[in-house]
Amino acid sequence: MDKILIQNLRVQGILGVNDWERTTLREIVVNVTLFTDTRRGAQSDDITDCADYSQAAKEIRALVEGTRRFTVEALAEDIAILCLSRPGVQKVTVRVEKPGAVTGVESVGVEIERGN
Numbered sequence: 361m362d363k364i365l366i367q368n369l370r371v372q373g374i375l376g377v378n379d380w381e382r383t384t385l386r387e388i389v390v391n392v393t394l395f396t397d398t399r400r401g402a403q404s405d406d407i408t409d410c411a412d413y414s415q416a417a418k419e420i421r422a423l424v425e426g427t428r429r430f431t432v433e434a435l436a437e438d439i440a441i442l443c444l445s446r447p448g449v450q451k452v453t454v455r456v457e458k459p460g461a462v463t464g465v466e467s468v469g470v471e472i473e474r475g476n
Contacts, residue, residue: 361450362398364413367391371424375435375458387459388424388435389467392416394443395451395475411448432456432470440474451475 369392372385394411401410423442429435436456443452457469 361395364394364396364398364411364416365392366394366413366417366420369417369420371421373424374428375430375432376461377430382428389457389459389469390420390424390439391455391457392420392439392443393453394446394449395453396448397450411446416443416446432458432468433472436470436472437474440472444474444476449476 369390371388371390373388374382374385375388376382376386394413394416396411398410401407419442420439423438424435427435427438429438436454439454439456440452443449443454451473452475453471453473455469455471457467459467461468
């Protein structure tokens with residue numbers, strides 16, 4: 361199966377369980393791998409035969425900006441559901457990270473894999 365990568369999508373959003381996290385926008389980093397068959401798009405060289413990563417990134421950004429989740433697990437699941445609803449996507453890996461969430465750690469997060 362082929363892969364389409366969306367790497368280090370940086371979005372400002374509300375994510376966390378602490379009081380200050382519920383009112384302060386913070387950076388959330390999202391990485392997504394969309395598993396699909398790219399042969400048709402490769403043969404036709406037509407975007408309508410491809411999984412449109414630009415549109416997928418826009419939809420993920422809008423979801424993260426508009427969602428106020430408490431846990432990275434819930435946000436990752438939301439993103440996975442969104443990605444799996446896109447035409448041609450058979451499986452997805454989603455990683456959601458919160459940079460600076462833990463002292464002395466660059467980032468913490470979760471990675472999930474879901475399929476149709």
